[in-house]
Amino acid sequence: MNKQHHQGERKFIQSVRTRAGRAGGPLRVGIGDDAAVLRPKGKSEIVVTTDFSLENTHFRRDWHPAKAAGHRCLARGLSDLAAMGARPMGVFLSLALPVGTMDKAPGRKWVDNFLEGVLELAKASGVKLGGGDTATAPGKEILADIVLLGSVPRGKALLRSGAKVGDGIYVTGTLGAAAVELEVLSDDPKKFTRAKVTDKDGHPHLFPKPRLNVGRALIRRAGTSKINSAIDLSDGLSTDLAHLCAESGVAAIIDAKLIPLGGTLLHALHGGEDYELLFTGKKVPKQIAGVKVTRIGKIQKAKKNQPPVVIRMPDGSETPLLARGWEHQI
Amino acid sequence: MNKQHHQGERKFIQSVRTRAGRAGGPLRVGIGDDAAVLRPKGKSEIVVTTDFSLENTHFRRDWHPAKAAGHRCLARGLSDLAAMGARPMGVFLSLALPVGTMDKAPGRKWVDNFLEGVLELAKASGVKLGGGDTATAPGKEILADIVLLGSVPRGKALLRSGAKVGDGIYVTGTLGAAAVELEVLSDDPKKFTRAKVTDKDGHPHLFPKPRLNVGRALIRRAGTSKINSAIDLSDGLSTDLAHLCAESGVAAIIDAKLIPLGGTLLHALHGGEDYELLFTGKKVPKQIAGVKVTRIGKIQKAKKNQPPVVIRMPDGSETPLLARGWEHQI
Numbered sequence: 001m002n003k004q005h006h007q008g009e010r011k012f013i014q015s016v017r018t019r020a021g022r023a024g025g026p027l028r029v030g031i032g033d034d035a036a037v038l039r040p041k042g043k044s045e046i047v048v049t050t051d052f053s054l055e056n057t058h059f060r061r062d063w064h065p066a067k068a069a070g071h072r073c074l075a076r077g078l079s080d081l082a083a084m085g086a087r088p089m090g091v092f093l094s095l096a097l098p099v100g101t102m103d104k105a106p107g108r109k110w111v112d113n114f115l116e117g118v119l120e121l122a123k124a125s126g127v128k129l130g131g132g133d134t135a136t137a138p139g140k141e142i143l144a145d146i147v148l149l150g151s152v153p154r155g156k157a158l159l160r161s162g163a164k165v166g167d168g169i170y171v172t173g174t175l176g177a178a179a180v181e182l183e184v185l186s187d188d189p190k191k192f193t194r195a196k197v198t199d200k201d202g203h204p205h206l207f208p209k210p211r212l213n214v215g216r217a218l219i220r221r222a223g224t225s226k227i228n229s230a231i232d233l234s235d236g237l238s239t240d241l242a243h244l245c246a247e248s249g250v251a252a253i254i255d256a257k258l259i260p261l262g263g264t265l266l267h268a269l270h271g272g273e274d275y276e277l278l279f280t281g282k283k284v285p286k287q288i289a290g291v292k293v294t295r296i297g298k299i300q301k302a303k304k305n306q307p308p309v310v311i312r313m314p315d316g317s318e319t320p321l322l323a324r325g326w327e328h329q330i
Numbered sequence: 331m332n333k334q335h336h337q338g339e340r341k342f343i344q345s346v347r348t349r350a351g352r353a354g355g356p357l358r359v360g361i362g363d364d365a366a367v368l369r370p371k372g373k374s375e376i377v378v379t380t381d382f383s384l385e386n387t388h389f390r391r392d393w394h395p396a397k398a399a400g401h402r403c404l405a406r407g408l409s410d411l412a413a414m415g416a417r418p419m420g421v422f423l424s425l426a427l428p429v430g431t432m433d434k435a436p437g438r439k440w441v442d443n444f445l446e447g448v449l450e451l452a453k454a455s456g457v458k459l460g461g462g463d464t465a466t467a468p469g470k471e472i473l474a475d476i477v478l479l480g481s482v483p484r485g486k487a488l489l490r491s492g493a494k495v496g497d498g499i500y501v502t503g504t505l506g507a508a509a510v511e512l513e514v515l516s517d518d519p520k521k522f523t524r525a526k527v528t529d530k531d532g533h534p535h536l537f538p539k540p541r542l543n544v545g546r547a548l549i550r551r552a553g554t555s556k557i558n559s560a561i562d563l564s565d566g567l568s569t570d571l572a573h574l575c576a577e578s579g580v581a582a583i584i585d586a587k588l589i590p591l592g593g594t595l596l597h598a599l600h601g602g603e604d605y606e607l608l609f610t611g612k613k614v615p616k617q618i619a620g621v622k623v624t625r626i627g628k629i630q631k632a633k634k635n636q637p638p639v640v641i642r643m644p645d646g647s648e649t650p651l652l653a654r655g656w657e658h659q660i
Contacts, residue, residue, distance in 0.1 A: 006659040028375065032577055033490045034413040034562055035379035035480070045358065046376055048461060049365035050424050050477055056468035057426070083364040094380050094475050096387070097660040131378065136658045138386035139469030145424050147380055147477050150365070160363045232364055247362055328466045329336040330427040 007102040009134040019119060020129035026089040026151070027130045036130040038090050044151040046089075049080035055141035057328075063189045065197055066110045068206035070117025076234060077148035078125055078210035079275040083232035085158045085219030086150030088127035088212070093118060094145040096137035111142075118146075125212060156219045158230035158279065163248035167228055167280035167299040172211050172291050175237055177262030179271025181205035204262065208275040213289035218279060230279035236272035236325025238309065244278065245299075245308040254297030254321070255312045269311075270324040337432040339464040349449060350459035356419040356481070357460045366460040368420050370481050376419075377480040377487060379410035385471035387658075393519045395527055396440045398536035400447025406564060407478035408455055408540035409605040413562035415488045415549030416480030418457035418542070423448060424475040426467035441472075448476075455542060486549045488609065492559035493578035497610035497629040502541050502621050505567055506593030509601025511535035534592065538605040543619035548609060560609035566602035566655025568639065574608065575629075575638040584627030584651070585642045599641075600654040 016031065023030040029037035040046060053059060053073035064072070074091065081088055101107035122129060127148075137143050182205045185191060192206060200207040211232075218227045231244045237259075245252050259268050280299050287293060302308065307320030346361065353360040359367035370376060383403035385391060394402070404421065411418055431437035452459060457478075467473050512535045515521060522536060530537040541562075548557045561574045567589075575582050589598050610629050617623060632638065637650030 009658040009660055012660060029487065029489060034410040034560075035377045035416070035478075037414070037482070037487045037489075038376040038378065039484065040370060040376060046368040046370060046479070047365045048368065048420065048422060048477070048479060050422050050461065050463050050475070052424055052426055052463050052465045052473075052475070054426055054465055054468050054473070057466050080364040084367070086365070090378065092378060092380050092477070094382055096382055096384055096473075099659050102660050131380065133380050133382050133475070134658060134660065135382045135384055136387050136660060138384050138471040138473075141468040143382075143384070143426075143468075143473060145380070145382075145463070145475040147378070147422070148365075149376070149378060149479075152367070154369065157359065157367045159359060230364075328339040328464060329429050330339055330342060330432050330464065330466060 006099055012102060013134055016115065019115060024128065027128045030128065030130045036090060036092070038130070038149060040151050043154045045154050045157060047081055047084045047086040047150040047152055047157060048147065049077045050145060050147045051076040053144040053146065055143065061110065062193060063185055065192055065206065066113035067117035068192070068197065070114040071121050071207050073144055073146050074118045074121045075208045075210050075275060077146050078212060079232040079234060081148055081150040082211045082215035083158065083230045083277055084150065084152060085156060085215045086152045087216060088125055089149045089151050090130035091122050091127055092130055092147040093132040095132065096135040096143040098137045098140050098142070152219060158218060158227060160229055160231050160244045160247035162229035163244060163250050163280040163299050164228050165250060165299055165301050167282060168284060168295045169252055169254060169278065169280050169297040169299060170284050170293050170295050171233070171260065171278050172214050172276045172293055174260040174262035175233065175274050175276060176264065176267030176271050177204040178208060178273040179267040180263040205273060208273065210275050211277045211291060214277055214291050217289040225281060225283040225285065227279055227281040230277055233274045233276045233278055234272060236270045238269045238321050239323040239325030240278060241309050242323040249302055251300045251302040251306065251308045252297055253300055253310045253312065256314050258294065258296045260294045269321065272325045336429055342432060343464055346445065349445060354458065357458045360458065360460045366420060366422065368460070368479060370419070373484045374481040375484050375487060377411055377414045377416040377482055378477070379407050380475060380477045381406040383474040383476065385473065391440065392523060393515055395522055395536065396443035397447035398527065400444040401451050401537050403474055403476050404448045404451045405538045405540050405605060407476050408542060409562040409564060411478055411480040412541045412545035413488065413560045413607055414480065414482060415486060415545045416482045417546060418455055419479045419481050420460035421452050421457055422460055422477040423462040425462065426465040426473040428467045428470050428472070482549060488548060488557060488560035490559055490561050490574045490577035493574060493580050493610040493629045494558050495580060495629055495631050497558050497612060498614060498625045499582055499584060499608065499610050499627040499629060500614050500623050500625050501563065501590065501608050502544050502606045502623055504590040504592035505563065505604050505606060506591055506597030506601050507534040508538060508603040509597040510593040535603060538603065540605050541607045541621065544607055544621050547619040555611060555613040555615065557609055557611035560607055563604045563606045563608055564602060566600045568599045568651050569653040569655030570608060571639050572653040575632070579632055581630045581632045581636065581638045582627055583630055583640045583642065586644050588624060588626045590622070590624045599651065602655045
């Protein structure tokens, strides 16, 4: 490739740096040094999560408005922080672009809007872009990887492994709405790239809302309630609840009639990408940080050769709930 | 794609988790939760760096032994930590594999050896793999992104922006040897994949050694010496010194005759990937943490319309040193 003919990364990094704004808050040194420097508060622990957003695996340029792709890219990591009860400290975005992407208006505009999606949600979540990496992508796909750092008071992070027999199982919001919107998109892939999406509300697939405030409220809870474990619902209730049970060495029974539906029961069980929180504990109120909380089942003792998650169907029958959510094929 | 026909990511994550070993040291919670949890010591700051390693951009499967690709992937980030004076706390590896990679022996073996390269260097550097992400790669290339977290005593991180007029400019080791080995590789691309590389020493391109101990010694230095700024030499001396000058708002003059050569002068100036440290300061000893340190020039006042970096050539003439090191084309 001829260096004269394509935009170099330095100019791009400079523009991202300007848009990211000055370091501040926990971000002491941002873009421009060998590494970023973050200053945690007193006795805190650092929570780290990384998420790929790869074109044609996680998003499609012809299906997803660029801003939605950027928003979704960051939302995944913020939701992981929420599930730990963490406060976001810094975002790090690695972005690889196919040669020539920044030479022409459509590519440049897509990248601009993607960044806008990341930066808008970052701002709304009180976190700054502190660094990342840029590179030439080897193929024709845009490749992003996003890293989020957060902080929690020492020893307070909500883990998947803390569920106790007898805990109630709770979820925030409703489940399945993101899968419903993804179906709308599959049926008419250009629906949202053809017409501009102006209102982010009511687009659970395109613009999911990570439950940061709920997560932080969960670790602050004093009084009588006790939260023992949490996970975010990214792969789907059936898969994520199985993960939580495996990490905690417990089993679960949930009641189909109790699940707060945002679509059909199947959307809610296997759809994924709702980015609601699932947590277990005792004496949990019906609303946390302004968000509805619903008890859908309880944690049981794990038994040998028994399925970890059982669902009581609307007709009263009980059946194993197999993990049918998303899994990458490699 | 048919889920029955390809290995799912869960099995792969399980094997990586086993190989990564248990959490320990600063890593309180590793692979298996929504996010990893790190516990920094008392009054420390967190240093974060992320680096892509993309097939056909950063490595080639037909050129680089898999173990070298893994080693290089981690070495880049460790070198950034070294340049900040940080102690590594945790590694996070995101890995996207083309569909079917894990179905056949060559693909599986490559990924195994790549991981081995990462984990061996991690172990040697006293840091654990704490998490990451896995995904289906959209094209035929293996895509990796590595994140490193480190800690430095509060306010002590070595920045690019601290260079002062009058500082000496110092480099560790020799410069250019990695570029020489890359040339050997370009001339005979299968040289190292054909014959097994058994000894990691003497392979500055395949198995670079990040200067973690030097970096940490630099921030610990008491006595009379004073270190004001540092950067790692990843893109090439000409480019990295220009970065440091730009961030510090200063200029530099270096003397070609003083540069410790690991190849020709051009290899040393523009080759890159030596992963030595460049730093500026006063009263610097000739050896730090057992590594040779050479003074190659000094920091000057930046003047309007003057090139930031000037080199005194062996014939005594002075000429602007243009940044000719690596830049990604996007």
